[in-house]
Amino acid sequence: MSAFQDIIQRETGLQRHLTAPQMAMIAIGGAIGTGLFLGSGFAISFAGPSVIISYAIGALISLLLMGCLAEMTVAHPTSGSFGAYAEHYIGPWAGFLVRYAYWACVVLAVGTEVTAVGVYMGYWYPEVPQWMWVLLFSSLLIGVNTLSVKAFGAVEYAFSAIKIAAIVAFILIGAYVVFGSRPAGIGFENYTAHGGFFPKGLWGTWVAVIIAIFSYLSIEMIAVAAGEAKDPERAITSAFRSTMIRLVVFYLLTVALMLAIVPWTAAGTDKSPFVKVMEIIGIPGAAGVINFVVLVAALSAMNSQLYITTRMMFSLSRAGHAPAALGRVNPRGVPMGALVLSCSGVAIATLLSLWQPEQSFLLMMAVSMFGAMFTWFMIFVTHLFFRRRWVAQGNAPLAFRMAGFPVLTLLGAGLMLAAMVSTLWTDVFRLTLLTGVPFLAVLGVVYAIWYRPGRIATDKPSVAMQRTG
Template identity: 55%
Template sequence: MGNFERIQSRETGLHKKLSARQMSMIAIGGAIGTGLFLGSKFAIGFAGPAVIISYALGGLIALALMGCLAEMTVQHPTSGSFGAYAEFYLHPIAGFLVRYSYWACTVLAVGTEVTAIAEYMKFWFPQINSWIWIALFSCSLIGVNAYSVKAFGSVEYWFSTIKIFAIIVFIVLAVCVLLSQSNISRIEHNLFSSGFTPHGFSGIWTGVIISIFSYIGIEMIAIAAGEATNPEHAVKTAFKGTLARLLIFYLLALSLIVMLMPWKELIQENSTSPFVTVMQNVGIPFADSILNFIVIVAALSAMNSMLYIATRMMFSLSRANEAPQILGKVKNNGVPLNALALSSAGIAVAALVYVFNPETAFPIMIALSMFGALFSWGTVFLTHLCFRIRMRQQQQILKFRVPGFPFITLAGLVAIISIMITTWFTPIFHATLLFGIPFLAFLVLVYIIQAYHKKVQANK
C-alpha cells in the first residue's frame, strides 16, 4: 500500500478540524437541497405520484454508492477521495478524468443552487433583479469557505440542522392535516385520479435521473474525510446514519406531498417548490413564507457544501501535478484559497445562463452538471470492483465491509450506465451527453499532451 500512502502524503497541509457530528451533517447538507425542494417539482411532472418510486430507486443507487465509497474511504482517507482511488486502482488517466469531471459537476452545481436561490427570492421580492441575490449570497458563502474549514463545518452543521428540523415539522404538519381530514377518498383521488403513473415507466425512469441529481452530495463525506479528526469513526458513523435519514426525509415527505394535492397542481408554472405550494394550499398562516425561508437555507447549505468539495477536488488535482501548482497552495488557515477562487466560477456561469434564459436556467444547469456526477458515480463503482479484487489478491483485511459484493457494485454500475444512455433520449437532459462527451474527449487530449510533456521533461 506504499504507493497509496504516497498519494495521501502529497495532499498534506489541510487542517483536520471536522468532527463526526459535522461530517454527518455535511453529507445531509449536500444531499438535501435544491434537488429535493425544487427538483422534485420536475420529477413530479414526469412521474406523477409515482415520483415516490423514482426517488426510492434513486435512493437504492445512492445507498450502493455510499457503501462502496465508505469501504474505500475507511481504508484510505484522503481529500482526493474517489479521484485518488481511481488513479491507484484503475489508471492515472482515470483519476485525472474523474477529478476534472467531478470538479466541473460541482462547480456547475454551485451555479444551480444560486440560480434556485434567485428563484426562491422572487416569492417575496418579485421586482428585484436576480443578479442582486446571486451576488449577495455568493459573496457570503465564498467568505465562509475562505475563512477556515472549521467555519465551513460550523455553518454547514447549523444549515443542515435547520433543514432537518424544517422537514420534520413539515412531515408532522402534513400528517396532522391528513388525519384531521380523515378522508381516504381524497387521498385516493390525489394519487390515482390522473393515474398513479401518468407517463408510464419512462416517466418514472426520468424521475430517477432527477432523483440522482437530488442525491448528489452524499459522496462528499468521502472527500471531507481528509479533514476529519478521526476519519475511520467519522465515515462509519456518517454512512450508518445519513442514508437512513435521507430516505426517510425524501420518501416520506414526497409521499405526503402527492397525497395532499393533485400532482398537476404541484407543477403549475407559478409554483416554486411543491413544499411551498402544499403549505399555501393547506392554509396555515405564514407557513409558505416560513417554508420558503427553509428552502433558501437548504439551497445555501448545498451551495456551501458543493463549493467546499469543488475546492478540495481542484486542490487534489494540483497536488497530483494535473493542475497549476498555485492551486495547491494552502494558506495558514488551512484553506486552498486559489482553488476556491477558481471553483467559484460556477456562480458566474449560472448568472450568465440565468440572464440569457431565465425560464429554463435550472433544468439547463442540471443537465450540464449531471454528466460529471454520473461519470464520477460510475467510476466509483468500477473502482470498487478493482479495489476489492486487489484487497483479496494481497490478502488485506478490510477495516469496514458492506455486504452484497459484487452484486450491489455491479447493479450500481449498470444503473448509472443506463441512466447515462437515457439522458440522450430525454429532452430536458439532452445537453448532458451533448456537453459531457466532447468535454471528456477534451480531457483525454489534455492528459495525453500533459503526459507527453512530462516524458520530454524527464528525458532532458
C-alpha cells in the first residue's frame, strides 16, 4: 500500500487560507443549524423532556468521534479526510464507499437546510411559496462558494458569530425567566407535567438520539477543512477542543431551558421551538429576531455543507473515483465542477417543496441519515486500523491522541451501529435503512466493476492536468 503522502500530493491545488478561528466557526456553522433550531422540535415530539438525555447521548458519541478524527487529522491533514483515511488504512474500496455515502448524505442535508429556510421565511411571508425562497437563497450561497476559500471562511465566520451571540442571549434570557421572574406556567415542573419525564418511554428517548446525531452532523467537516488550513496541526487541535465544548454547552443548555419554558406537547414543527419560546415569554419583537437568527443558522449550515460536499467530490475525482473534470480547480482554488454537481441537493429540495411542502424536511432528513451514520461508524472503524498501524510502524506520539483506546473507539462504533439498526423500527426513519443499504450495495457493485485497483492505476488523470485557467 502506498504512503499517505501520495494521497496528500494527489489532492494538491486547494489554497491554505483558513485560520484556526475560522475552522472552529466552520464546524459550528455546520452543526448549529437546522438540527438544533428546527430539528429539536422533532426530537422533543419523540421523547418529551427526556430528550435532554437523547442529546447528551448524541453529545457523547460526538465527543468520541471527534477524538478519533482529531488524532487522524493531526497525522494527515488533507481535504479527503476520513475518506482518505479509510482508503489508506482499510482499503481503496472503503475510501470509495465512505466518500460517496458522505457526499450523498450532505448533498441531501443541504436540501434540509434550504427547505428549513422556506419554513422560516413563512413566518413573515406565509403567502409566498416555499420553493421561491429555496431558489433565492440557494443562488446567493452558491455564489459565495464560487469565490475563494478565504472569502468562504470570512462569510462563515460572520454567520456563525451571529448564531453564537443569539444562542448566548437565548441562554441568558431563558435562565432569567426560569430562575428569576418565573411567570406562571414556566419552570422545571414542565418536565413532568405532561405525562412525566419519559412520556414516550425509553424507546422514544432512544429514537430521539437519532435526531440528536443528525443535529450534531457536520462537526466532522472541520477535518475536511484541514486541507485548506494555514497551520493544520495547531488549528485542528485548538478548533476540535473549542468546537466540542461549545456544541455540548449550547445544545444541552438551550434544550433544557426550552423545555422548562415551552411544554413539550407544544413543541411542534410548524415553526422553530426558539420562536415559540420568545412568543411565550412575550418580549416585543423577540420572536422575529430569533426567526432571523435561525434563518441565518440554516444559511450558515447550508453554506458549510456546500463547501464540504464540493471538497469531498474533489477528493473522489483526484482518487480516480469520479470524472477528472470534478477534480479541476480554477485560479482561486475552487473545484467548480464539483460545486455544480454538489448543488443537486438544492434541486431535490425544490422539487420536494413543490410536491410535498409539509413533509419535505422529514423526508430529506430520513434519507440523508444513512450516509451520516455510516460515515460516523466508519470513522470509528478506521481509527482502530489507524492507531494499530501507527504504533506498529514506530511513529512518534501525536500532538493529539484519543484517550481510552480501543475501548472508547469500540464504544462509539457500537453506539453508532445500534442507532443505525434502530431506524428500521421507527415510522419516520424506516426509509433510512431501506434506501441506504441498497444505495451502499449499488456503490459496492459500481466499485467492483469500474474502480477496482488495477483499473484506477491506468485511468486516473495526472495532477498536472487538474487545474483550469
